[in-house]
Amino acid sequence: MHRIGLISDTHGLLRPAAVDFLRGCERIVHAGDIGDASILEALDVLAPVTAVRGNNDREPPLARLPEAVTLQVGAVRLYVLHDLKQLAVDPAAAGVHVVVSGHSHRPLVEQRGGVLFVNPGSAGRRRFALPICVGELRVDGREVTPRVVELDG
Template sequence: MPRIGLLSDTHGLLRPEALAFLRGSDAIVHAGDICDPAILEQLAAIAPVTAVRGNNDHGPWAERLPHTAHVQFGAVRLCVVHDLGELAPQASADAQVVVSGHSHKPVAETRGGVLYVNPGSCGPRRFKLPIAVAELLVDGSAVSARIFTL
């Protein structure tokens, strides 16, 4: 069963606990606000990475990142965007899972038959929100999400 590690809003800080959690992932999805391209290099040493640009990602390295990405894991199609509020409805029309960041609030919920996952933030603490990451487990055309507080 493929395991996809999810993270967002590292804001230049990739915690050792997050790296440990991501080890063993078949793929990694970063939902933006990376803020340091070295983070993508560290993640790529673990598994293939899909990343989108967040509102705090600037510079030539960030300009190469898309605002929205689509990736397929087996029969499961994901749509990745940093700010869910900026997702055009047609962009996620055929996705089973929408992965986003921006709010720093971890959540996994199904709406209208689509699984929406925000892994939260595993970078610097913001307000009293938890430091979190998530995973997707893909089993054929079925997918489930789990959020982990670090």
């Protein structure tokens, strides 16, 4: 069993509750709009981090992050990008099982054409009335169990 932590849209704020939730993951995926490289450093203390650049990650070293990355977790292939509207591949045709994104600040867990789409929502500063969230993927063989958790209530 693999536990992959999901976080996005921190915008320079790493909440202690997010760190607590992500503790114990074997890998952490940050889906962009990180805001400060120190966030990746703090997450890397917990587990290896895979991160993509968000539309607000314009300054080095964050500007050098890839726009998208493919990650293999056991028998499951993840495709990570910040803005789902920028998805330039057919995930099913590419053998992708899970697409992880951020940007919208809205948590999402949805099956589309045999592919699981997960957005852990925003873990940073509150935007409008949207919840503060993080997520995880539990991967057991080819089975993926997603979970998004609201941190503030």
